Amino acid sequence: MTMPSLLQYFRSIRKYGTYNSRQIPKTHAEYKQLQEQEIKQPDEAKLLRVAIVGCPNVGKSTLLNQLVDWNVSSVSSKVHTTRSNVIGVYVKDNIQLEFIDTPGLVNRQHIIRHKLNPNFVTELKESLIKADIITIMADVSNRRERTKLNRGILDLLRENRDKESLLILNKVDRLQKKQEILDITHTLTSGIVDGKNIRKLDDFEYKLEINNRNFEKLFRKTEKYLKYRDNETNGDIEQIEDNIGWPNFSQVFMISALHDDGVDDLRSFLLNKAKPQPWLYNADAVTTQKPKNLIIETIRQICLDLLRQEIPYNLYFQIVMWELDDVGNLFIVVDMFCPSKFQSLIIGPKGSTISTIVRKSRDVLCDVFRCDISLKIAVKANKK
Numbered sequence: 001m002t003m004p005s006l007l008q009y010f011r012s013i014r015k016y017g018t019y020n021s022r023q024i025p026k027t028h029a030e031y032k033q034l035q036e037q038e039i040k041q042p043d044e045a046k047l048l049r050v051a052i053v054g055c056p057n058v059g060k061s062t063l064l065n066q067l068v069d070w071n072v073s074s075v076s077s078k079v080h081t082t083r084s085n086v087i088g089v090y091v092k093d094n095i096q097l098e099f100i101d102t103p104g105l106v107n108r109q110h111i112i113r114h115k116l117n118p119n120f121v122t123e124l125k126e127s128l129i130k131a132d133i134i135t136i137m138a139d140v141s142n143r144r145e146r147t148k149l150n151r152g153i154l155d156l157l158r159e160n161r162d163k164e165s166l167l168i169l170n171k172v173d174r175l176q177k178k179q180e181i182l183d184i185t186h187t188l189t190s191g192i193v194d195g196k197n198i199r200k201l202d203d204f205e206y207k208l209e210i211n212n213r214n215f216e217k218l219f220r221k222t223e224k225y226l227k228y229r230d231n232e233t234n235g236d237i238e239q240i241e242d243n244i245g246w247p248n249f250s251q252v253f254m255i256s257a258l259h260d261d262g263v264d265d266l267r268s269f270l271l272n273k274a275k276p277q278p279w280l281y282n283a284d285a286v287t288t289q290k291p292k293n294l295i296i297e298t299i300r301q302i303c304l305d306l307l308r309q310e311i312p313y314n315l316y317f318q319i320v321m322w323e324l325d326d327v328g329n330l331f332i333v334v335d336m337f338c339p340s341k342f343q344s345l346i347i348g349p350k351g352s353t354i355s356t357i358v359r360k361s362r363d364v365l366c367d368v369f370r371c372d373i374s375l376k377i378a379v380k381a382n383k384k
């Protein structure tokens, strides 16, 4: 082992208890080297490609980070933190899971207002074609999302009718009345899961078969259950499609991605679904994102959380210095360009706002790259 990797070894043991051989490249050269490496296939390799789809802010990136056990996708309380597909990789024994976190599904006006890449819908469709399983995420604390599946999502599901799809009901921690989850499940599945009718018997009696263990863990204190009828549905499921829910989900998961509740069950389910096919990445891979993108997207995420509504959507970043020292620590200088009217707001009184942005970005980046990071950000007005 070389000196830097020996130090990384001891740092990993000190911070994470065990040596973690997974890594995110810290320079473009390391990134390229990893891309060009031959992929070592394990005996009896299995793979599952999972697309995570949903409206903005439902918690897709939070879930991806929990599933791969690494902060690879930016999370913020504002919409459109994720602006293009982010890939996260998880490996267990001979099984590799590839997760594709897609940008929140929106209409054309939204794309223009939030300065999104207009190709993202095409990218999203392409990633669904490649996926083995499509997971649709809904935010059960959002009144609109829990009463109807988004039209764009229904269209995508119809286009990929032959693929297995799961419904993930997220943010269950925010539901005041836990039994509401049963009605939401009923609505968003059109009352059918895995080809069987879900039927409410009466207010207090539901028999549970949807993701039993998970449900019990989350709702031990509620007395209500889901009732499945044992028999198959009568007739053609397409007849049941009501433009509100999707009657072809194979499973429903009820989770709190933020609190890592129910995520283990989802991961185990996906591991069991993996098919015999070659791995796409080496065993130590975490994400395919370029180091530069990780830096910029992290700073953007912190700005989304800390700055007023429209400001973060008007920022452009340029990395002007990037150095990796002998012991594996990064020194980074970034220019942040903004409309001149926002410059003093971003800097804040006595530089307090930009200092907070730097401190918080640095903390997240240390966790992403798992090394010490020195970060400087210069706030500059856009040249007219």
Ligand SMILES: Nc1nc2c(ncn2[C@@H]2O[C@H](COP(=O)(O)OP(=O)(O)OP(=O)(O)O)[C@@H](O)[C@H]2O)c(=O)[nH]1
Residues within 6 Å of the ligand: 054, 055, 056, 057, 058, 059, 060, 061, 062, 063, 074, 075, 076, 077, 078, 079, 080, 081, 082, 083, 102, 103, 104, 105, 170, 171, 172, 173, 174, 255, 256, 257, 258, 259
């Ligand atoms: N209470 C609660 N909040 C959550 C949960 N999952 C995510 N959040 C919060 O929801 C917000 C949005 O989460 P993200 O993971 O960025 O959502 P996203 O779907 O990737 O958002 P876009 O990038 O806009 O598509 C953040 O403030 C998260 O902390 C959850 O299970 N419970």
